[in-house]
Amino acid sequence: MIVARIHGEAILELPQDLYIPPEALEIVLDTFEGPLDLLLYLIRKHNLDILDICMAELTRQYLAYINAAKQRHELAAEYLLMAALLIEIKSRMLLPKHAEMEAEEDPRAELARRLLEYEKIKQAAITLDALEQAGRDFLLPHVPRDWLDIPEFPGVESEDLRRAWMSVASRVRMMNSHKVEREELSIREHMARILKKLQGRNAAEFVELFEAGAGLAILIVTFLALLELARESLVSIVQTDVFGTIYVKANNEF
């Protein structure tokens, strides 16, 4: 009778006589997903017929495994339970057969059924893993549907900001306590950019703050931004000697 080959991955190459170096045992048992997996391995490895298992041989090999493993670390209860089951089946097979017991099921049938069932699932798990999986083997389109990136946040458009500013400005006008100046926005933007550049460092060289290759307009705006930062005492501009390097430092040390 032909015995099926091992489906799926071959687990470990072990010597035919089942000698396992003790230190390898932990690894060996970790390789198995439980007693059924270990039994299947033993059956397939030794070309045993799953439908006509030689219980004495299988039990001997199984016990050899778990006895060796027990010396190394605590064994999961399932392995011990299976050992008991194997011994029970083996002993039932030793009992003399009576006439009325002929109709009774082979004591090994239930074990064979479970092993075959488990082997199918083991195979199914491999097949499942081989299917294309979203995020791993293909991606889904991700174009923002809204004007905004994150729909769960309230939406804001630049026009909302203009209106909000207008309402602040008109309130300020009514209170007449604060002068709101119109200012070149790009200057404020460059002020922020310069401060970001200065973040986390002592000082920067004056020239370093000007973007190389930027147009004249940008250079002027950067210069104005530096002056404005100095005026608002957000930065200090220092020069240690005449014609020496000019440094800009943020006034934010604690």
Added chain:
Amino acid sequence: MNSDEAGIVLEAALLTTEDAIPIIEMAKLFEGELAPRDIENMLSELRCKWAGSGLELVEVSSGWRFRTRPEMQKFLDRLDPKKPQRYSRAALETLAIIAYKQPVTRGDIEEIRGVAVSTQILKMFESRCWIEVIGHRDVPGKPSLYATTSRFLDDLNLRSISDLPPLQNIEPQLEQHDT
């Protein structure tokens, strides 16, 4: 709205959602002006239009959606080199049992695998919305019954559970012996 315009709207809708859209939902885009039949025709046209590109229009369990073709992945992985980690054997076996034997309780899974099932594995697939509790078995303790979701099918690009590869009979001789 002419059919060109409708095609543009449908394409935009499909490209801006990760979730598949059922045809009945697509009809809302046109406020009932188009019959499901018309929408199906538009979908076939869209599918042809996208042939030969990096994305394809596919039908999955919960509707239609675009996805990248598998041959794109090796390029796209270069943008985001951290690969999603693969599931452990224990996790995959648990998932396979739920997929093929659903609905199952945790006890059923343990019976088949012969070992305890970690709560972590079930939680992991629940949080990915691949499995869900669909009821309780009427036995003492009322254990939860797990089944796979349509999200699971969508993510594996399947239309229904019957599209899963059939369980292989490892030993066909078994049947011969029994009969």
Added chain:
Amino acid sequence: MNSDEAGIVLEAALLTTEDAIPIIEMAKLFEGELAPRDIENMLSELRCKWAGSGLELVEVSSGWRFRTRPEMQKFLDRLDPKKPQRYSRAALETLAIIAYKQPVTRGDIEEIRGVAVSTQILKMFESRCWIEVIGHRDVPGKPSLYATTSRFLDDLNLRSISDLPPLQNIEPQLEQHDT
């Protein structure tokens, strides 16, 4: 890889990536085989290809990405009719002050608005990555200086702060009064 294939890969990447992609990042798709110049050409071609569709390829401050054209909005809203929330007036005004007057301290904002600014509002915009602390003003208490981020620009579809609507048109009365 020929240029058609490269275009297909680039399109797939842009359609499936959540964030805008900078050109330097796109180069990774081709493992340096293509120069930024080539990629820019491909982007122009892609942009033309998508003209007349429901999506458009746009450049924002942190790179390139697709987005739906505004005229698609009314159709797409039918799929997902839940209206987006709005920010409170106080929140919008605070954001406007930070955007137009950056860098500003909380004190500056309070001075301009004439009322206290709640920490919650600043935290909310910080957690949305729209504003950040870029330094401290050198006065007693060393108050934090707030500025807007490039994420803010991306989300509002602006290339730079100077793309914000100019205030000139609405402020003449203000200036006439003041001067």
